[in-house]
Amino acid sequence: MNKKGFLALVLHSHLPYVRHPEDPYALEEEWLYEAITETYIPLIKVFSNLVRDGVDFKVTLSLSPTLISMLTDSLLQDRYLNHLNKLIELSEKELRRTKGDPKFYRVAKMYNEKFLESKRLFINYNKNLLIPFNVLQDIGVLEIITCSATHGYLPLMDRYPEAVKAQLQVGIKIYEENFRRRPRGIWLPECGYYPGIDRYLWDEGLKYFFVDTHGILNSNPRPTYKNFAPIYTDSGVAAFARDVESSKQVWSAQEGYPGDYNYREFYRDIGYDLDYEYIKDYIHPEGFRKQTGIKYYKITEKDEHKEVYDPQKAKNRANIHAQNFMFNRHKQIGYLSSKMDRSPIIVSPYDTELFGHWWYEGPIWLDLLLRKIGKDDKLKTISPSDYLDIYPINQVATPSLSSWGAQGYNQVWLDSSNSWIYPKLHKITEQMIDLANTWQVKNSIELRVLNQLAREVLLAQSSDWAFIIKTDTMKEYAVRRTKEHLNNFNCLFSSLKLEEIDIDFLKGLEKKNNIFKNIDYKVYQSNQNANYKEVML
């Protein structure tokens, strides 16, 4: 009996498209900057070091098209560098401030060194993080997969196959432009699957996608290997299921690793803690406080009492947690292997931004875990496509509609707080499809309007807006963005119909919402459309 098993670590990286050329201090742009400093650069460093040390590992990484577009945008790249310079300046100021207190000084030193290292690497990568990601994929340690264009939540788009296909095709196009190959797999936003979408995935040449555990366990027919081997949908695309046990260990607020006593506390930031006069140049110019990224405390207890962060102690805990993760996977694989006639695959997907941003020690944990697995003879990391190469025969079943959101279905993206979005989204989607099917383009300006209309539909469809409205954090921003894209669409649409195109308005939108530079609005055509024209993707 084969006692080996596989672990597919899947990191899903996504941020909504946030780019405000009109506002150099837009707070929401800092989501990207924080993620670059705390997550993406640290992870690139982890993977690079593992390669340097000859560790045998494989990680699956999805990069959403909105994130790719932001990482390659020159305005945001320059702004990030300014942001980082400011952070380095603040960390130097902190070194002077904490000089007399060794505990705090040690932490200040850690930040200062990390920021300087980030700057060195960022410039080294020519300000484009896709360069190292590309290299890591070429070496063979990363399998980079795609995602839908703006992270639109597809189960709530099922009425409009054209809209689903547009999300997929535009996303894949961005992938190809940046990675010079077709993606082998896709991360369906929020693990949102509905029966039927697999047909479109197959048509795009995608080999696999992921669903949450219950999506596979409730598939029809019942899956023989449960969620420890993929199933094929009848269209031939493989569905891999998230493993509950390993997910919970890393995610769960109660039982998960990130809540450890010694780990860094996310919410105590000097942007809020220090005197206004001291910090005013590093918070928002209008005077309201914000996170800076410099945080001195450990989680400690749940009350107000906080102890000073100790990087070495935190690293020790990360090592123990990496061992614990290994131990539990060994147990799991031992049991599964005794019941299965093939090596089981344990699929552990996480939001990439959990590592480093929310869970500061996440990259260290991942580094230590991959080193341990690299030396292990029972457990091996694998990508889904490598697993399919080993096991090309799989059971055929249809997963049930599901997501990895709270309660497991569409409840997060469709509830009383955000349902008002959908009638409006449906209307512009229908109009976009009708335009793509019937509009006879008379000149290049009209063509630009149509392409911008497609961009606005895609941007309005981001699942992030419904999610943020539901969770009620930064809600005003999500409402504003939704209304802004709907309004942009409606204005452009009216101007097109009335043949009164405001060229300045169009230019303004093209400059501001400049995502998907090479989009072709005909991606919204229906297949049975009599005026069908080939879209060059």
Place this chain on the structure above:
Amino acid sequence: MQLILLLLAVAIILVALLRPKKDKDKSRYKRNADIGFGNMKYSHESSEELTNIKEKDNEQITNTNEDISDQELALDKELNKDAILTNEDDFQEELEILKENLSPNLEDESTSKENNHRYLVSSYWRRRLKERDEEFARIPSTNFKIDLSPNHESPSERLWNSNKENELVLMTQSPDYIYAYWKANGLSFEGEKAVIRVYKESNSIDLQDNYFEIEIKKGEGEKYINLPQPNSNYYGELGLLTINEIFIPLIRSNRVTVPRAKPSENNNELWMKVEDQKREYTFYTANCSLGDNKVIYNFKEKDLDKKLSSDSFINN
């Protein structure tokens, strides 16, 4: 003569055979519609021609075949000429003018609340009411399956007329709930209930679709609807339910699939091999005994240190 009849019969059979096959659902609706109403262009009329007309109650209807007044038919014609009546004020005005042409006794009857009531009905319905009263009386019997396509305009027409008069959209929220939003401009009712009739599609074309009704109130435009059963397809119709329990649909929704909430009972195994984007079904026997046991091996945080001190893996 016999030859002509024979040729006619052959022609009819040929036409029937050559008719394009519709999908399962459509043919089902079509067939049911045929039983009830013959080949009528119902979808168009029922969603466009809404008129507020006084009508007799059901008991009287069954005895009114001979009493159809010419004025009523004239009224039908008048109304058929008109485009969709969306503005209620315009509509009332129109109605007042038309009322003046009605015979006094009908006016009297219709205003008498003891014997009559008012409801919203298409002029098509009115004709059917008079001509095929028996069929009508069977509504809402299971014969009532008609094609109420929500989109009857072509894409280019829709582009120029982007505000839909009537629509009912269903969205899946969970195995237990669907979300419905709707627009029903021109829907005016007094003695009747506006309802959404939610149909659960049966699994067999020989069975009728079961339904339940949700009452909606004026001014409402959305609702979460609790479903009787997960793992099914649902669709809905928004319309009026008269005092006599006659359902008059205004618009039909899209169809939604609601997921299952527990594992399937189906244990049939089918296996496929996929290589180089080529797929083929194949024979395969899996030797697996995972069963339904749920095994969770995670050690909780509090047990972790204890475990670590006793297990050898700490030194790995």
